[in-house]
Amino acid sequence: MARTLFAALAGAIFGLGLMLSGMTDTRSVQGFLDIFGAWNPTLAFVMGGAMIPMAIAWRVAARRKTAALGGSFPAMPPPRFDINLIGGSAAFGAGWALTGFCPGPALASLSFGGWQGLVFIAAMAGGALLAAPLRR
Amino acid sequence: MDINWLYGLLGGLVIGTAGAIYLLVNGRIMGPSGSLGGLMDGSDRSGEQWGFVAGLIAVPAVAALIIPMQTYATSNWAVLVIGGLLVGFGTRLANGCTSGHGVCGISRLSPRGIVASASYVGAGMVVMTVLRHVWGVM
Secondary structure, three states: OHHHHHHHHHHHHHHHHHHHHOOOOHHHHHHHHOOOOOOOOHHHHHHHHHHHHHHHHHHHHHOOOEOOOOOEOOOOOOOOOOHHHHHHHHHHHHHHHHHOOOHHHHHHOOOOOHHHHHHHHHHHHHHHHHHHHHOO | OOOHHHHHHHHHHHHHHHHHHHHHHHOOOOOHHHHHHHHHHOOOOOHHHHHHHHHHHHHHHHHHHHOOOOOOOOOOHHHHHHHHHHHHHHHHHHOOOHHHHHHHHHOOOOHHHHHHHHHHHHHHHHHHHHHHHHOOOO
16 A cells, blocks of 8 residues: 555656646657757756756665665666667657657646547557567 | 746656655656556556556646646647557557656666667657658648
8 A cells, every 4th residue: 555655656746747847748848859940958957857866866775675665676677778679769759759748748648638648648558558469 | 038947957856756756665667658558468557556657647637727738739640649659669668768768767877778768869859850850741
């Protein structure tokens, strides 16, 4: 129960951060990718800002054995650069440019994203299912 | 003076705080593509996954009652379907998105996180450039 509650808390704070940062505005994301147009650097500030607490958290995790609710921390994955990682990420980048949505902001904007957001989320869920047999 | 960058930085700090809590309390990497994918294909339907997605959807829904929000997404349904399929398929195949590979991966200097992020940002910039400046659409 505590695990579910803290997961919900993390999701809630994540959603607020996505709203505050403007990342639920697809124009801002597309503007970041449009390096030969009116480039919008906001996404770089979002990523930079998010790295600060996260980098501290990794340092703290390195000095502890277990998470607060028990269980080990995720190990560093071995540096394996296969087609799934590079090709999958490239496919994601193409869809990201087309729509201005990545998974977090798409879910965060479910309530106010209109039918456009619902169509995107449904397609994204379908795409995740298509990938399931190809994982590992 | 445009202060979007300041909201970006502040929002980023909030996003990173969420990731830090999820890591230090639950021992998990914050990744909405992994949560959605695990719930969809049944590989991880734990309470944590449901809780994370519920919080991520519910709190902006309440906040949007106070501050009206819009996504300004395209109304071209074919673009939304193709884009959604690519995002869902690609992030699941690569095992992460802007959050898991980007925020959580780069901040621990994970080689896979750095390579994945270079790939999706690079591909995104190429596709955007072709669409807007070569083909002149969007």
